[in-house]
Amino acid sequence: MSSPLLRTSRSLCSSCLSWRRYRLYSSQAAFATSAVPTSNQTESLSAGLTDALAKKKIPKRAQAHRETNAGELVGNDTPSQSRNPLEPTRVDLYLASIHAAGLEPSLDDIERCRPKRHSSPESSKYAEEYNNLLDTLCRSFSKEQLRKFTELYNLDPIWTRCSRRKIEYAESIIEKQWNWPSLKEIERRQRDRTEVVIKTFSVTPSQLFLILGKDGADLLQLSMQYNVHISLASNPLALRVEGLRGTMKQLTEHLSELKKGIIDEIVELPSKQAIRQDLVQRISRLAGAYVENLGHKGKIRICAKDTDKMDTAKRLAIRASTEIQGGHSSPLLCYVPTKAKLEHSVVSSFMPHTYSIYPFLSPRSLPWTMMKGGSFRVRRVADWLGAAAAEDTTKTGGLAGGQGKVVTKTEESTDLEALLLSAPKTPGHERLVSASFGHIVCGSASPTGHSTLSPPLKGNWTLSKILKWLHTSNTPLTFVPSPPATLLNSPPSNQKVIHRVLYRTLPESQLENSLHQQLIKLELEFSTSDTVEANAVGPEYSDSDRELAGDFSLELDTDHNPSYSLESFQDSATSGLVKYAERNPQEAVVNISEATCLEGVESTLDIMMPDRPMDVQFTVFEHADVCAGDQPPLLVDYTKQLRHFLTSQDSEAIQPRPPASLNFRGRSYFLQNSLSVRKVIETPQLSTGTSGNLEQSISAQVITESVLDLESNQKFTTCQVTLDNPPGREAWIRFLASCDLISTVSIPTQDLKTDLPVP
Numbered sequence: 001m002s003s004p005l006l007r008t009s010r011s012l013c014s015s016c017l018s019w020r021r022y023r024l025y026s027s028q029a030a031f032a033t034s035a036v037p038t039s040n041q042t043e044s045l046s047a048g049l050t051d052a053l054a055k056k057k058i059p060k061r062a063q064a065h066r067e068t069n070a071g072e073l074v075g076n077d078t079p080s081q082s083r084n085p086l087e088p089t090r091v092d093l094y095l096a097s098i099h100a101a102g103l104e105p106s107l108d109d110i111e112r113c114r115p116k117r118h119s120s121p122e123s124s125k126y127a128e129e130y131n132n133l134l135d136t137l138c139r140s141f142s143k144e145q146l147r148k149f150t151e152l153y154n155l156d157p158i159w160t161r162c163s164r165r166k167i168e169y170a171e172s173i174i175e176k177q178w179n180w181p182s183l184k185e186i187e188r189r190q191r192d193r194t195e196v197v198i199k200t201f202s203v204t205p206s207q208l209f210l211i212l213g214k215d216g217a218d219l220l221q222l223s224m225q226y227n228v229h230i231s232l233a234s235n236p237l238a239l240r241v242e243g244l245r246g247t248m249k250q251l252t253e254h255l256s257e258l259k260k261g262i263i264d265e266i267v268e269l270p271s272k273q274a275i276r277q278d279l280v281q282r283i284s285r286l287a288g289a290y291v292e293n294l295g296h297k298g299k300i301r302i303c304a305k306d307t308d309k310m311d312t313a314k315r316l317a318i319r320a321s322t323e324i325q326g327g328h329s330s331p332l333l334c335y336v337p338t339k340a341k342l343e344h345s346v347v348s349s350f351m352p353h354t355y356s357i358y359p360f361l362s363p364r365s366l367p368w369t370m371m372k373g374g375s376f377r378v379r380r381v382a383d384w385l386g387a388a389a390a391e392d393t394t395k396t397g398g399l400a401g402g403q404g405k406v407v408t409k410t411e412e413s414t415d416l417e418a419l420l421l422s423a424p425k426t427p428g429h430e431r432l433v434s435a436s437f438g439h440i441v442c443g444s445a446s447p448t449g450h451s452t453l454s455p456p457l458k459g460n461w462t463l464s465k466i467l468k469w470l471h472t473s474n475t476p477l478t479f480v481p482s483p484p485a486t487l488l489n490s491p492p493s494n495q496k497v498i499h500r501v502l503y504r505t506l507p508e509s510q511l512e513n514s515l516h517q518q519l520i521k522l523e524l525e526f527s528t529s530d531t532v533e534a535n536a537v538g539p540e541y542s543d544s545d546r547e548l549a550g551d552f553s554l555e556l557d558t559d560h561n562p563s564y565s566l567e568s569f570q571d572s573a574t575s576g577l578v579k580y581a582e583r584n585p586q587e588a589v590v591n592i593s594e595a596t597c598l599e600g601v602e603s604t605l606d607i608m609m610p611d612r613p614m615d616v617q618f619t620v621f622e623h624a625d626v627c628a629g630d631q632p633p634l635l636v637d638y639t640k641q642l643r644h645f646l647t648s649q650d651s652e653a654i655q656p657r658p659p660a661s662l663n664f665r666g667r668s669y670f671l672q673n674s675l676s677v678r679k680v681i682e683t684p685q686l687s688t689g690t691s692g693n694l695e696q697s698i699s700a701q702v703i704t705e706s707v708l709d710l711e712s713n714q715k716f717t718t719c720q721v722t723l724d725n726p727p728g729r730e731a732w733i734r735f736l737a738s739c740d741l742i743s744t745v746s747i748p749t750q751d752l753k754t755d756l757p758v759p
Helices: 014-032 039-055 060-077 090-100 107-111 125-140 143-152 166-177 183-194 205-212 214-226 245-260 277-287 307-325 416-421 463-473 530-540 544-549 552-559 575-583 633-647 729-743
Strands: 196-202 229-233 238-244 263-268 290-294 299-304 332-336 355-359 373-380 405-407 430-445 477-481 494-504 517-528 590-592 596-608 615-626 661-664 667-682 685-687 697-699 702-709 714-722
Touching: 107 143, 125 166, 125 183, 143 166, 183 238, 183 245, 196 245, 205 214, 205 245, 205 290, 205 299, 214 229, 214 245, 238 245, 263 307, 277 290, 277 307, 299 307, 307 667, 332 463, 355 463, 416 596, 416 615, 430 729, 477 615, 477 714, 494 633, 517 615, 517 633, 517 667, 590 633, 615 729, 714 729
Parallel strands: 332 596
Antiparallel strands: 196 238, 229 238, 263 299, 290 299, 332 405, 355 373, 373 430, 430 477, 430 615, 430 714, 494 517, 494 667, 517 590, 517 596, 596 615, 661 667, 667 702, 685 697, 702 714
16 A cells, blocks of 8 residues: 555554554455446445444544545546547447447437427527537437438438548438428528628630620629629739629629630631721620731631621621721812802902811711721811802802812812713613712821811811822721701602612722722612501601601611610611501511612712812712522522511511622622611702702702611611713713702701801
8 A cells, every 4th residue: 555544643553453454455355356346246345344344433533534545545546537539438338338239229219309390590599409409419329320320211322421420410310301401501691691702703805895795784784683893903804893702602603604605716807907906896896796806917816705796796807808908998089169259359369268177077977997086077268258168059160060170189180071981881781870978088096096176187278288188198088978958858759678788899909999899789679568558657657758758867866876776776667667567467568579689890989079068979880680590699598588587477587697708700709788778769959059049949869868787787878869871961961960959058047147247
């Protein structure tokens, strides 16, 4: 025994020594017994100790001292209380003993642990009940027993595989068998509803363009749909998104699907030249696809969300490249009228006319192929000494009088009639000479890409200096068609609805420019029955004559409507028919004429008239009819598809598109325009003077066309007169007289009075 047990405050008697020997024997006997004694052994040992203690009465003080020493003995002889974590616990030993005895738990045993009900998953008590139940199952059963229960419950093999943890088996029983809502899922949804996170999505320039949409409309819709704040990071290019965790996951899936759905294609342009950067951006906006140049040899890369936008971008790119290759503008001439005699005493030589380049603001959108920046037109500067700012053809004679002259940029005089009609006529061909009215506009590039009012040539100059500047600077000029002011509200004489497709070849040389270009023109005329037209137009318009004439003021409002699109376009003369046909499909009968196909050579010539409100573009089209059997096969297939589309009752039918290019008689043609045209033949009364007096007027047949470009979705109006057949001297004079009358017509100013005195 240890020495502290033998220490005492007084000497021991002989009886104490005898007790010491007996206690040592008893202690050794007790430690020699097994760790788990039987009940009989325990009872006999307890009885023997009780009898021995009863024979000798120990004083209370000595008894307390011995109990203390005995406690020290037990404390010193017992092993350390810290347990090895690798050793099984008492619960594990107990469960192992049950297993060794062959007692396996059944489903009834685990079902006794199942509560009858639980609190609402949204309440705070549910988490406590769930965790208590999970703890009960883990304490009551072993891992193998819980896995056995999942098999007995016939759960999916994914929940019963051997690689899972014990707590996962218990969660599977609670959630999959007992149908308790998942606590982890509840906590995740709670975080998704309340926790705000910030995430960055890396994007490429093409992906960013398609995500933004036109003017950022798609990105705004995305932000509103998922209730997130989206900003752009430039270096590196990425989208920084801030929002709730739940919506962030949905947005991540959406962006991932959008990126996977992007298609791209490399297209080689027929011109073998790169497209101007401003045109690349404009094509991307018009088509809704990302376009970029690949080098300088006419290769571009197109990225789009679907094949329709890919096809539109491809068509616009080919069209832009062919126009650049064919020359941005037609050959230019300038008409210089003779100076009229002044009514006052000032000599005309002391006040020569000066000209300036004024900013030009078109009531309609300019052609999309024009250079981005400012647009300007050459005009005569008004005189303060009584001379009018516009030419008076009654005094100068105009083009028909032959008193003025037509000069080139180098001021060389030329004969307009010989230039247009002197070429020999090809046998079997017809010649159509027409004059279109509008404005010859020069563009000015802007470094920022915004419109500017600063002209490329500042100040007032003589006409010869301006022509020299146009010749040396090689400034690109564009003819912009416009209707005259007097034709805005005139009633029509005849009206047609036409679908027109134009194909052109590339010029053989740069010097050829656009003087002579091979052209294929395909036209189909549409009409409806008289009953349908009367029922449709009657309720739709209160003033049919005005609407059929083409109220250009209304069309201007349509052009400037931001929500205007190709799908919403309906010509003023046909929208009533379409709406009536939709309401009464049984009565609607659309008549489509046979396709008219013309092949020939077209030449254009621009005449700049700075002394008049409008300029003129002359066109000579020498053509021959192509019979149905000789028409290009691609165009024949297109007309069949279009006819089926217009006559079919299928509301989900897709409108066909004309081929982007075709080969015909050894030449390669490229699509220039696909147009929807409302053609109106008018006979207005045009005044022969500048005073606007209709008593001195003549009638002229004018063809006005309201046109929608189906490729670029732009709308414009053309006004033209044609030379009568057969051409002769009288027909030519009458043709030039009509050009003089229409090009000199300005906005009526009879209500305006000028009180400025003439010095």
